[in-house]
Amino acid sequence: MKIVIGTILRNRYKILQFLGGGAFGETYLAEDLDLPNQPKFVVKHLKPKTSESDVLQVAQRLFESEAKVLYKLGNLSQQIPKLFAHFQENGEFYLVQEFIDGYDLSAEIIPGKKLSESELIQLLQEILEVLAVVHQQNIIHRDIKPQNLMRRQEDSKIILIDFGAVKEIKGLLADTEGQVISTVIIGSNGYMPNEQANSKPKLASDIYAVGIIAIQALTGKLPQEFSEDPQSGEIIWQNEAKVSKKLASVLTKMVNCQFNLRYQSATEALEAVKSLSSFTIKLQKLVIPVCLSVVVLSGLIFAFMNFLKRPATVVKQPAKSESNLQLVCPETSFLSQPLASKPDLKIGNSEYYGLSREKGTGKGSVVFPDKKTGTQARYDGEMKNYKRNGCGIYTVNGDSYRGQFQDDKFHGQGINTFKSGDRYIGQFENGFFQGKGEFICKNGNKYIGEFRNNKLHGKVTFISQNGSNEKIEIWEDGKLKEGGKIFDCNAGK
Template identity: 40%
Template sequence: MICCLNSSCHNPPNPDGTEFCSNCGVPLVILRHYRPIRVIGSGGFGKTYLAEDVEKFNELCVIKQFAPQIQGTGALQKATELFEQEARRLQQLGEHPQIPTLLAYFEQEQRLYLVQQFIDGENLLDELQQQGTFNEQKIRELLLELLNILTTVHQQKVIHRDIKPQNILRRKSSATKGNIILIDFGASKQLSETVMTQQGTTIGSFGYAPLEQMQDGQVYPASDLYSLGATCFHLLTGVAPWELWKQQGYSWVANWRQHSQQLVSPQLAMMLDKLLQPNYEERYQSAEAVLQDINDVNFLLEMPATVAHPRPVSTPPELPPTAAYQPLISIKRQEEIISPTVVDLAKPKQYFKIPLLLSGAILLLSLGGYGVWQIRKPLVDHTVAYEKLALANSLTAHTEWVNSLAISADGETLVSGSADKSIKSWNLKNGALKTTLSLHSDVVNSVAISPDGKTVVSGSKDGNIKMWNLPTGTLKATLPRSEARVNAVVISPDGQTLVSAGGDNKIKIWNLQTGELKHTLNGHNNSVMALTISSDGQTLASGSADSTIKIWNLQTGDLKNTLIGHKDVIFAVAISPDGKTLASGSYDRTIKIWNLPTGELKNTLTEHRYAVSSVAITPDGQTLASGSWDNTIKIWNLQTGSLKTTLTGHSDLVYTVAISSDGKTLVSGSKDKTVKIWRITE
């Protein structure tokens, strides 16, 4: 059958081979070789036909006919401009494989025609109605394809202005890539043109078009990106932005999450937040910028890997010369006899730190040269009930998210690093702000405090590592700058060594006192996100975006082991005080517990819904705390893997947790810009 192109004809189908419509006499084949078959769409501007090109072996094509059903000279002129504009844009964009190719544009019988490539597929609104809402994986795949198309479109200085599910086709072919087609450039605009429309004229679709486009006709690449965000929201939730716009205007974008019936990862949620900003200046400014955040593993952060800082070992005091020889033969406790290590008492003024295991607590015994043994009181009571942690204080001085925390060995001072480029020191007891350090030019990703409490080291996205005098708040030194971001810094328990790592895949070992670079460790093939040092100062563990954990000899720099088991970026690592257990947290939503000496995987904890960004082990080695992008902190029995309790109080992603040396205070930092202090309740 051949379809008549006369919009007023009441009997359009005609038999094959007919040259003129039997009902109205209008020619049925246009330009002598385009033969319309059937109507596949209609609207206020005219109709769209499926057609054959008889000169190309009846190859299918699409004919758009301009026959507007509107009144008024101004409206008709605008409609004509838009129709002609689509042809110009298609010609300008050339033969992009994901944009229909313009085949012809002409006038016949006082009507305008546009002929373009036929795409065998269906639009995404139809797909949504037939198959239901898209899951996150489908949304990500869609974003990758559309953003690549928009990169080309915007490079040609063209703004589409009408991105919505109806204008996105999916080919019926089985190809996994390149099957998304962006259509309908009728509303598109040349970026260099005047962007103001006539008063009362609106270009775009309500609910999908951003405020600047609907309010006064201004458009930018960011305008298309808003429409892309609204499209993803519609496909993800099944809720039409038009319906929300009718009821709430643009206020709906601030609460879009409440309409989602499925879990959305914080990464995708953050991208949609930025795409849907009402103010175009606060959105992504280019399709390339969105692509970078999808593809760049460091966007999974915009925050650092969390560093678990080992509990420092105190330097024992010298004994007075008058101390008498009182060598101990044994120590009796709880009916157990533990023999001391034999030492040379002939060497005066030498101290030996001897670990004693008493009822699960690690004691450090200092043996003086005069033969006197000193028993130090355990720093933590192993009976602490961590399931009784409760929120005690919330610190709100930071203006951006809090990335990193460190607590001084004496438990008096808390230091926080933030995306607001500052480092703040606080009185941990009462939450009072003591000092703000602000010489970094970008996000502060990591902070560490020396065991003596006199030095703070900070690592930043700006590539700098800075050393500060903590009591005075003055800058002591800046180490040679790296071209890549610094993700993690950690200080050895003896206070002599600083270790840093970052986006260059390298680990650097420095002399903390002189600032001299001692070693550079190579082994990871992607960004190093996390570092931790064992309490004896011998072992360094590093977690990376390459999904591996590497175990190093800190003194020699030799690689001892590589732990493989996580499926995604590793954000956090921590070593237990006895050096036998390593805990790691990953973007794969799991916490893994490893036997550190053997590298054997002992347990996998899976209660977090989103990425695990931070892990910390209590000083008694019995309890693990984890922070997650699901806004919670979970407390676990490290030995059994059982969940003790979940702390809820942050309103956004938890990026970092730290535990005080007495084990009775936990501190957390979040994307909600707060530092929260949790304490054991009696």
């Protein structure tokens, strides 16, 4: 049963808002009434399945041990939330932790979107640096996934949250012989290796999870969509992403089915990833001077030949153009928290989570059937009168839209990323591309200009995938005026 908003715990912590939860407990935003300005904290509520005395004794012991671990880790690193208090009331357990203002990595690692190799190496270093602090204390996190890695708004650093061991308290039961046992396998499907699923986690189990996140970011696929070798059980992914052999080798080692063949700690994995970064820098230092020499020599030859056959009239090429749109909604608008086991409110086929019941206004999540695709859609963000209004993220069938909404429709500025890999950045009106925008095709072709009702209309700059062909075109209702070519991503090949 959820804590009632307004409840004051320990005569000090006033519950302000339900943040999320599930089978293992609930998380709330609270304020500390004893301190000046009533600073905000996160309160985690844990309750064993049974109130039997033997179970409560084991839960108490686990709770105290876990609180010591969290307190120690929070003081070792500024990228792990600090523990400020832990207490027990009426057989239920509470942790009071630092509130992190930011968003989790599911807002960055989006289905259909692929990170570049350099972007991924940077992300891996950020994750492994904080995980190394945990592993150096011989502690296993056990639930590494995008939702438990937050990007702090203040400094954009990765914050590691939600340590799995606390969840054991929720799963404690007494068996038929009176022995207290844990019924919980801690971890998340897709990110959990075999040994962890068999209740024998290692430090290398966390490395497997980080490797899965990396492959997810490179391929744009969810872990459940990965292919596996039917004989070895190893993940098949290299055909889905273009990366160097060195990076592919590091990731393959991270997600090896056999834990003893993986990197054995985050420190070891971090060294391997850092070597990738230094290798890239060395390669750049070697390649750039050589390339410059070739370019200079080629340029001199080309200039001389061009001088010999120079025409009387020189045609000036149009300068490259960009949409230069600054999105109104900050990245922190795109929060995507794990949903509770039950919705807070259900209206028709729509299920609402974390939303204020006062006229359905505020920040929250809603899950509902999408009429066009016939699949389940999800929205996380600002709402008014139970409709999508403000900044948020909408995902359905592999497509995603991040930006401004008005009365359940894309309206304003945003980014539409398609399952196909195509992407539109620009202005929307009543759900349509409308106004200035940039359409970037999966093949690299780019159209920059005016859109009307999802179609190119007016003066448009076309830039081919390798930048070799750039020209100004005039379009009308999705058709090129000269030649009648219809707007599609294969045009200009």
